[in-house]
Amino acid sequence: MASAATNFSLSLRNKQQTPIPKSSFFSFPNNNNHFRFNSNNCPSLSVSTARNSRMCATSSRLTDPSTTKSQPTLPTTVQVDLGNRxxxxxxxxxxxxxxxxxxxxxxxxxxxxxxxxxxxxxxxxxxxxxxxxxxxxxxxxxxxxxxxxxxxxxxxxxxxxxxxxxxxxxxxxxxxxxxxxxxxxxxxxxxxxxxxxxxxxxxxxxxxxxxxxxxxxxxxxxxxxxxxxxxxxxxxxxxxxxxxxxxxxPDRELASGLAEVIKYGLIRDAEFFEWQEKNMPALLARDPSALAYAIKRSCENKAEVVSLDEKESGLRATLNLGHTFGHAIETGVGYGQWLHGEAVAAGTVMAVDMSYRLGWIDESLVKRVGDILKHAKLPTAPPEIMTVDMFKSVMAVDKKVADGLLRLILLKGPIGNCVFTGDYDRKALDDTLRAFCKS
Amino acid sequence: MASAATNFSLSLRNKQQTPIPKSSFFSFPNNNNHFRFNSNNCPSLSVSTARNSRMCATSSRLTDPSTTKSQPTLPTTVQVDLGNRxxxxxxxxxxxxxxxxxxxxxxxxxxxxxxxxxxxxxxxxxxxxxxxxxxxxxxxxxxxxxxxxxxxxxxxxxxxxxxxxxxxxxxxxxxxxxxxxxxxxxxxxxxxxxxxxxxxxxxxxxxxxxxxxxxxxxxxxxxxxxxxxxxxxxxxxxxxxxxxxxxxxPDRELASGLAEVIKYGLIRDAEFFEWQEKNMPALLARDPSALAYAIKRSCENKAEVVSLDEKESGLRATLNLGHTFGHAIETGVGYGQWLHGEAVAAGTVMAVDMSYRLGWIDESLVKRVGDILKHAKLPTAPPEIMTVDMFKSVMAVDKKVADGLLRLILLKGPIGNCVFTGDYDRKALDDTLRAFCKS
Structure with missing residues (x-):
């Protein structure tokens, strides 16, 4: 454990040399069902909002590098900034x-x-x-x-x-x-x-x-x-x-959780995704420092998003990449049959497939997503029992439906970029559903 | 209806000459289970808090006195001030x-x-x-x-x-x-x-x-x-x-609602209580102007209290005069057997009885409370089925219990004054329960 703690400190110190990009841009195009999110500092695309400049989630390392082995390790603290809450x-x-x-x-x-x-x-x-x-x-x-x-x-x-x-x-x-x-x-x-x-x-x-x-x-x-x-x-x-x-x-539960870790990389943290691609064997082997780092960085991403948009008026919805398809799988096969992360993994593949059909991402990203999920021992397709109608029926009651229009989180642009939108070609959704369902 | 509207306007105009006292004081004595509330402007007792000076509920009369009978009457609007809510x-x-x-x-x-x-x-x-x-x-x-x-x-x-x-x-x-x-x-x-x-x-x-x-x-x-x-x-x-x-x-439902109207007078609006004593026959006869005035003034009282203490950290609890005893009656006899206001009326008599036993109010107030409730055709005692143990058992899970201590709303001082407190002689509670229960 002491060794793990040391590794953890080291990885954090390394991390601090390449800080996570904290600003995200949040723009409202003409179609107000469409939000675009990006983790890069990209001035040409950035739309100024009061939210941009706010640092909303803060982490502090309480570990003193001089701590001796006999003393308890102080935890990392990630703060969720929500005013008096x-x-x-x-x-x-x-x-x-x-x-x-x-x-x-x-x-x-x-x-x-x-x-x-x-x-x-x-x-x-x-x-x-x-x-x-x-x-x-x-x-x-x-x-x-x-x-x-x-x-x-x-x-x-x-x-x-x-x-x-x-x-x-x-x-x-x-x-x-x-x-x-x-x-x-x-x-x-x-x-x-x-x-x-x-x-x-x-x-x-x-x-x-x-x-x-x-x-x-x-x-x-x-x-x-x-x-x-x-x-x-x-x-x-x-x-x-x-x-x-x-x-x-259990191993299956571990893998299920990794589906959400992978999600953070895809929607807003390209660097974290690349780290995961390299460190998936360590995560599956339960290397304590790798797991601790993945948890911390995931919590930082989540805390920042929640601080910016607690009640999910837009940005927070992006945390649901793959979840609309995934919830349909969970409901369709019966709660408890597939673990949440397993359904999210298959749902992520479907969201990525749809993003590609829309011409919003490169084929290379489709491959990388499939590869990392397979490495994490997660499913990359829904169970055979799922039909197009089952998907559509459950997706119709999704919380992201607004005035009858289903909004989805889709990838758009280089890795780390996504949109939350109802403005997409319905044919792409139909094609994706048909591609992943036998009937 | 036109006549009623005229009466209503008149009574409001009269009312405006003697405005409702808007300030209430809210003090924290040494015992922090004890809050004292008062509707009078009483400088010698007033404790300064930021809340005192805030006008939290505002009413506007939209009725134009020149409105002709053929035009719809504009409503009275009472605003509940809760920031963006x-x-x-x-x-x-x-x-x-x-x-x-x-x-x-x-x-x-x-x-x-x-x-x-x-x-x-x-x-x-x-x-x-x-x-x-x-x-x-x-x-x-x-x-x-x-x-x-x-x-x-x-x-x-x-x-x-x-x-x-x-x-x-x-x-x-x-x-x-x-x-x-x-x-x-x-x-x-x-x-x-x-x-x-x-x-x-x-x-x-x-x-x-x-x-x-x-x-x-x-x-x-x-x-x-x-x-x-x-x-x-x-x-x-x-x-x-x-x-x-x-x-x-139905008449019984009408009377049930009047129990809450009477409550506002007792806990914070002496003038309103006196108006009710005079106008109870008109209320029971469903005189539209009397009912409309009682509803408006009740909403003003409620809105002001809610604006000051939305989440019931103290002041708002005073709206529950008689409710702790009343909830015990409702639960004890079975939900739906007694109407809520009927149980509150009997509960109010019990709270007033206990306040008197504690020496906090005059006997004359005990009589006035009993009289107005009888005039309103409301019960002034719990049903015979209720035992001391039934009261105690339900009161133990009341939301106003804090760390095992039951806090009650009791009258203290002239009419319109109450306290929300856990600092009372337990014997007075026992005596009240025994006085109203056969076993």
């Missing part, structure tokens, strides 16, 4: 052994940990210890939900309310989400709605949750007709990412 | 015949009217006409829920989501609540959670909803263990109060 993301090895990171963000004397049957045996005791060690005034209850996307529904959510109400929790309490994206989304929505809003903390234990779903305040549950259709924008007090929790993550 | 409350006779009040607040092309089996036959066609007349681009769907507090639950709420999703509504839609408090609370929560938030409009059709529940953004549903335990703070685009809808309101 700002919060830190702590990223590091062994953070669950350091109670003060959690305890400083607990409000009131009562804590409800929401977790699932897979994660509870692994980490619940550790989290309860971190919440209560040296802190006898705090009492902790827990609710253990079944594991899987198919349980991200209202019936399961009610179990969280039941537990909180039966335990006589009041407004001065804290909900803690311990698990992957499903747990984080459900616990967050429960916290948003319980007594019209109580504090909550995210402790994501999967790559998927650590790089994406735990950050940014999107919470909610699925409806039988579509994913995440019921929910709230509700920000946590903090996100605590103990990278050691990834040691128990 | 501010909105108007339109109050007037015949407003549902004037499409522009509604149409200016509709976002997108799709509208979902949420109503119930009682209200739909009376007003749904009228509302659909108001939404669509001269506005062919807008299409309206409706969902008709069963009527009653016992249906304010998650299963019924899901019918709203089902309808919106099956109808392929997207984020650019508007939900319209047409009905009483239950419909408003459920439709508001559905709007808050559908696709993480869509626009909504309140069209309250009961006195209860017009004077209280439609204003201020509290939305939610009940849990079998307690009222309004799951919900959101979510503000509408506007509240449209057509006082003509009260013509079809």
């Amino acid at each position: 700002s919060y830190p993301i702590y990223i590091g090895s062994g953070l669950l052994n350091e109670p003060h990171y959690l305890q400083r963000h607990v409000h009131g004397k009562r804590v409800l940990v929401v977790t699932n049957k897979t994660v509870a045996p692994l980490y619940l005791d550790k989290v309860v210890d971190a919440l209560t060690r040296g802190n006898p005034n705090v009492s902790v209850e827990s609710v253990i939900l079944p594991d899987g996307e198919q349980y991200k529904d209202m019936d399961t959510l009610m179990k969280v309310f039941d537990k909180a109400i039966e335990s006589r929790f009041d407004r001065r309490c804290t909900f803690v989400a311990l698990g992957g994206g499903v747990i984080g989304d459900m616990c967050g929505f429960a916290a948003a709605a319980f007594l019209r809003g109580v504090n909550f903390i995210q402790i994501p234990t999967t790559v998927m949750a650590q790089v994406d779903s735990s950050v940014g305040g999107k919470t909610g549950i699925n409806h039988r007709l579509g994913k995440n259709l019921i929910g709230a924008f509700y920000q946590p007090q903090c996100v605590l990412i103990d990278t050691d929790t990834l040691n128990t993550l | 501010s909105y108007p409350i339109y109050i007037g006779s015949g407003l549902l015949n004037e499409p522009h009040y509604l149409q200016r607040h509709v976002h997108g092309k799709r509208v979902l009217v949420v109503t119930n089996k009682t209200v739909a036959p009376l007003y749904l066609d009228k509302v659909v006409d108001a939404l669509t007349r001269g506005n062919p681009n807008v299409s309206v769907e409706s969902v008709i829920l069963p009527d009653g507090e016992q249906y304010k639950d998650m299963d019924t709420l899901m019918k709203v989501f089902d309808k919106a999703i099956e109808s392929r509504f997207d984020r650019r839609c508007t939900f319209v609540a047409l009905g009483g408090g239950v419909i408003g609370d459920m439709c508001g929560f559905a709007a808050a959670a559908f696709l993480r938030g869509v626009n909504f409009i309140q069209i309250p059709t009961t006195v209860m909803a017009q004077v209280d529940s439609s204003v201020g953004g509290k939305t939610g549903i009940n849990h079998r263990l307690g009222k309004n335990l799951i919900g959101a703070f979510y503000q509408p685009q506007c509240v449209l109060i057509d006082t003509d809808t009260l013509n079809t309101l």
Whole structure:
């Protein structure tokens, strides 16, 4: 672990010599269903908006290079800047052994940990210890939900309310989400709605949750007709990412999370994408420094986007590259059959295929996307069960439909550039669907 | 109606000569569980805060005294000032015949009217006409829920989501609540959670909803263990109060709403309470000008409190005078058995009794409260089924419990003054419960 921490420091120091481009441009062409996003500093294309000049997500390295091995490693902190709802993301090895990171963000004397049957045996005791060690005034209850996307529904959510109400929790309490994206989304929505809003903390234990779903305040549950259709924008007090929790993550879950890591590179961070192309073997081998770097850089990208567009009026939608196709797959095959990242990977291939059909990207980018997803052991096509009609039926209730028009995130230009638009040739969408479906 | 409008204008003009006291003081004594509120301008007690000097709710009379009878009467508008979430409350006779009040607040092309089996036959066609007349681009769907507090639950709420999703509504839609408090609370929560938030409009059709529940953004549903335990703070685009809808309101519902009107007088508006004492016969006889004045003045009080304390960190809790006891009655006897205002009336008598036991108010006030509630044909004691244990059990999960301590709204001082406090002699609460329960 000490070696990993050293590698991590080194990679961060190297990184600091080539900082991530922080400015993005955000233009409104004549067609207001069309937004263009770019991670490069490209003056000829840049449209001035107040948002451009704002630095919205900030990272701080707390690690002192002189730290000896016997001292705990200080975490990297990525700040999500949202005014009075700002919060830190702590990223590091062994953070669950350091109670003060959690305890400083607990409000009131009562804590409800929401977790699932897979994660509870692994980490619940550790989290309860971190919440209560040296802190006898705090009492902790827990609710253990079944594991899987198919349980991200209202019936399961009610179990969280039941537990909180039966335990006589009041407004001065804290909900803690311990698990992957499903747990984080459900616990967050429960916290948003319980007594019209109580504090909550995210402790994501999967790559998927650590790089994406735990950050940014999107919470909610699925409806039988579509994913995440019921929910709230509700920000946590903090996100605590103990990278050691990834040691128990199944390979398939690891790969699923990498789909979102790859997404950040494609939509806004070309340099990160290139780093991933080189470091995919290290990520799959769970090299701690590679994983920690990928998580940190993903969180920085996510935090910056969320800070600029919390309620998804435009820019934030770009984080959904591949998700409209992916949600259709998840809904079509039945929640829980494909992991979210697996569906996103196949959906990304479809979005890239469509972008190419529209003439918006080079063939070389199509190949690179296919290659990196294959290297990450992710699917590059939807399951055979999916038909054109199944895609269209689910895509019609996507949250990005506006006044009946489906807007999609598509790549346009060199790697790292994308658009969120409803202004595309319908034939390209039809052709893509037909190319990937047998009927 | 013309005569009523004239009376209304007169009473408003009279009113303007003796304006409602706009300042309230808000002090934090040593015990921070104790807030004191007062409607009088009392320099010796006033504690300076930034909030004191802010005028937060503003009313405008749009009625031109020279208006001829053939022209429609312009509504009174009470503004709820909440920054970029501010909105108007339109109050007037015949407003549902004037499409522009509604149409200016509709976002997108799709509208979902949420109503119930009682209200739909009376007003749904009228509302659909108001939404669509001269506005062919807008299409309206409706969902008709069963009527009653016992249906304010998650299963019924899901019918709203089902309808919106099956109808392929997207984020650019508007939900319209047409009905009483239950419909408003459920439709508001559905709007808050559908696709993480869509626009909504309140069209309250009961006195209860017009004077209280439609204003201020509290939305939610009940849990079998307690009222309004799951919900959101979510503000509408506007509240449209057509006082003509009260013509079809049953007497019992009318009286129920008056319990909240009386509350405003007791907690912060002594002059309004005195007006009610004199005008209760006119209110019960549905004198349009008396009802319109009571609704306007109630909305002004509510809007001012909500503007000062949207999320109920202190002041807003005072609107719950009698509600902690009242919620226990509603939960204890079973949702829908007692109307909300009936339970609040009995709860108010209990809160007043407790205030008197604590030595905080004069006996004369106890009598005046009992008298006005009796004149309003409201209950002044809980039903015989209620036991001390039933009260305690429900009150333990009240949202105003903080770290295990139940805070109550109690009267203290001359009429129009109250406190929100957990700092009271427990014996007074026990004595009150025993005095009103057989066991």
